[in-house]
Amino acid sequence: MDFELKILGSSSATPAPDRHHTAQVLTIGNQINLIDCGENTQMQLMRYKVKHQRISNIFISHLHGDHFFGLFGLLSTMHLQHRSAPLQLFGPPGLAEILTTQFRYSFTQLSFKLIFHELNTSVHEQIFEDKFITVHTLPMQHRIPCCGFIFREKPKLRHLVKEKLPNFLTPPQLIRLKHGEDIYAENGELLVANADVTREPNYSRTYAYCSDTRYKEDILPYIKHVDLLYHEATFLDELQQQAAYTMHSTARQAATLALKAEVKRLLIGHFSVRYRDLEPLLLEAQSVFANTQLATEGKTIQVLE
Amino acid sequence: MDFELKILGSSSATPAPDRHHTAQVLTIGNQINLIDCGENTQMQLMRYKVKHQRISNIFISHLHGDHFFGLFGLLSTMHLQHRSAPLQLFGPPGLAEILTTQFRYSFTQLSFKLIFHELNTSVHEQIFEDKFITVHTLPMQHRIPCCGFIFREKPKLRHLVKEKLPNFLTPPQLIRLKHGEDIYAENGELLVANADVTREPNYSRTYAYCSDTRYKEDILPYIKHVDLLYHEATFLDELQQQAAYTMHSTARQAATLALKAEVKRLLIGHFSVRYRDLEPLLLEAQSVFANTQLATEGKTIQVLE
Numbered sequence: 067m068d069f070e071l072k073i074l075g076s077s078s079a080t081p082a083p084d085r086h087h088t089a090q091v092l093t094i095g096n097q098i099n100l101i102d103c104g105e106n107t108q109m110q111l112m113r114y115k116v117k118h119q120r121i122s123n124i125f126i127s128h129l130h131g132d133h134f135f136g137l138f139g140l141l142s143t144m145h146l147q148h149r150s151a152p153l154q155l156f157g158p159p160g161l162a163e164i165l166t167t168q169f170r171y172s173f174t175q176l177s178f179k180l181i182f183h184e185l186n187t188s189v190h191e192q193i194f195e196d197k198f199i200t201v202h203t204l205p206m207q208h209r210i211p212c213c214g215f216i217f218r219e220k221p222k223l224r225h226l227v228k229e230k231l232p233n234f235l236t237p238p239q240l241i242r243l244k245h246g247e248d249i250y251a252e253n254g255e256l257l258v259a260n261a262d263v264t265r266e267p268n269y270s271r272t273y274a275y276c277s278d279t280r281y282k283e284d285i286l287p288y289i290k291h292v293d294l295l296y297h298e299a300t301f302l303d304e305l306q307q308q309a310a311y312t313m314h315s316t317a318r319q320a321a322t323l324a325l326k327a328e329v330k331r332l333l334i335g336h337f338s339v340r341y342r343d344l345e346p347l348l349l350e351a352q353s354v355f356a357n358t359q360l361a362t363e364g365k366t367i368q369v370l371e
Numbered sequence: 372m373d374f375e376l377k378i379l380g381s382s383s384a385t386p387a388p389d390r391h392h393t394a395q396v397l398t399i400g401n402q403i404n405l406i407d408c409g410e411n412t413q414m415q416l417m418r419y420k421v422k423h424q425r426i427s428n429i430f431i432s433h434l435h436g437d438h439f440f441g442l443f444g445l446l447s448t449m450h451l452q453h454r455s456a457p458l459q460l461f462g463p464p465g466l467a468e469i470l471t472t473q474f475r476y477s478f479t480q481l482s483f484k485l486i487f488h489e490l491n492t493s494v495h496e497q498i499f500e501d502k503f504i505t506v507h508t509l510p511m512q513h514r515i516p517c518c519g520f521i522f523r524e525k526p527k528l529r530h531l532v533k534e535k536l537p538n539f540l541t542p543p544q545l546i547r548l549k550h551g552e553d554i555y556a557e558n559g560e561l562l563v564a565n566a567d568v569t570r571e572p573n574y575s576r577t578y579a580y581c582s583d584t585r586y587k588e589d590i591l592p593y594i595k596h597v598d599l600l601y602h603e604a605t606f607l608d609e610l611q612q613q614a615a616y617t618m619h620s621t622a623r624q625a626a627t628l629a630l631k632a633e634v635k636r637l638l639i640g641h642f643s644v645r646y647r648d649l650e651p652l653l654l655e656a657q658s659v660f661a662n663t664q665l666a667t668e669g670k671t672i673q674v675l676e
Contacts, residue, residue: 081444
């Protein structure tokens with residue numbers, strides 16, 4: 067099953083000519099999630115051939131424009147192209163009112179059902195669940211209410227080892243084996259030990275998205291050992307004071323968090339327009355946590371099972 | 372004095388990969404006016420090297436997203452870059468509420484004074500005046516309240532013909548000559564006839580912007596003889612019924628209006644995404660009104676004195 071992240075924008079609030087505001091596409095199996103939606107996201111989706119009609123969930127971290135000003139245009143285009151599938155929208159208080167105000171003045175009655183989930187950005191809680199994944203909020207510390215998101219694949223079914231399966235097993239018994247159960251006879255006798263006929267399920271993958279925030283260690287328990295951590299890195303560490311003042315992080319801080327959380331890979335993004343060359347940000351992060359990459363436009367990261 | 376129009380976007384509501392939503396920059400002397408502000412206008416301004424801090428007036432025709440969704444990002448960037456000069460914003464009822472709602476949730480207190488002028492889109496009236504120009508609304512007929520704009524240079528001062536000027540004239544008398552007056556002695560005797568020492572002033576130029584609208588002849592008196600007319604041409608004439616239904620115009624209709632208004636030049640834009648090749652729209656308009664051009668991204672049109 068796919069577990070793929072695609073970066074649509076790497077820029078912090080002030081745009082740079084060749085960078086776009088924050089937006090990411092997380093594909094898990096057939097499900098496409100959009101994480102944040104900076105201005106022009108619909109064009110970036112087009113550029114990277116992501117069909118917007120296939121997006122089923124949109125997660126908005128906070129109401130600074132560089133993280134959601136593309137939402138109006140994207141929803142409008144979905145509407146103009148006669149989307150009928152419902153769309154789940156997760157965002158902070160206020161987002162619904164902002165959208166409703168716009169729709170009222172443009173006399174827009176959306177062609178699809180927009181299901182808005184208002185987030186409590188100050189807690190870590192589950193906000194979404196389906197057959198394959200859960201999504202939880204990650205409380206950030208920024209100038210306005212803000213949260214990140216952690217996407218976790220649910221535990222998967224064990225694999226049956228066909229050549230070891232006795233042929234008397236019924237389909238319901240096979241399913242129970244996949245769920246890790248042993249099979250007993252009616253008299254209580256062990257018929258098939260799970261460990262003898264199954265092997266470990268595929269690995270369940272995790273992606274944590276830490277949007278605009280100052281350095282914040284209290285999220286460590288939530289992001290411990292994730293496969294892929296995105297963390298904003300607006301500044302180099304020499305501007306640590308400015309980072310603290312604007313409630314952003316430095317590349318070194320992002321890497322320090324990755325190291326302490328013992329994550330597998332780190333992606334840094336949300337770069338200040340002052341950095342035309344991003345290499346120093348990458349090198350600074352890698353000096354603390356080697357397995358770091360830049361979250362630049364068009365980059366695609368596969369997380370393998 | 373410059374009188375220059377630059378096109379930033381040519382696309383109607385559904386975006387095309389290589390086209391942008393409506394926005395135009397009209398430079399008159401040192402004054403930069405932005406007309407409509409579709410999504411991503413700030414990046415288009417950057418691309419075409421128009422300094423957004425120099426924009427003094429923004430005119431929004433109506434509250435369909437493809438004409439104003441770039442406004443939030445543009446105002447945010449002006450704010451983040453510490454603009455201090457006041458900005459005049461002209462738009463339909465509702466725009467102020469939409470902006471205010473967003474600023475409230477992003478805790479934004481703009482660094483500059485945003486002076487909002489609510490337009491009555493159903494009348495032709497003057498909405499702006501300075502030393503050099505006036506701007507009037509042009510009532511459009513669209514699915515929601517919508518108006519175009521006509522920019523007129525004020526009548527200019529007559530030129531003094533230096534070699535014919537008697538040298539006894541005082542500075543105040545010279546100014547009166549520039550205003551077209553004759554100069555009399557205290558006893559009422561004609562000292563200098565204006566026609567003898569001045570020549571015609573430079574020509575006063577006009578630009579009319581007709582945003583989303585069905586074909587509407589009752590604006591003819593207002594746009595008569597303008598130097599440059601922009602008129603939307605969303606469809607080819609074979610889709611006249613669809614144009615009528617969606618309250619848009621066809622290329623033939625735009626050209627017919629240009630012909631009847633006896634304008635000097637016509638620009639057509641706001642093309643439906645269905646037209647990958649715009650040539651048929653151009654040819655259709657030119658078959659009615661020869662001096663037609665496509666209003667495509669990056670095109671710059673000088674109106675000469």
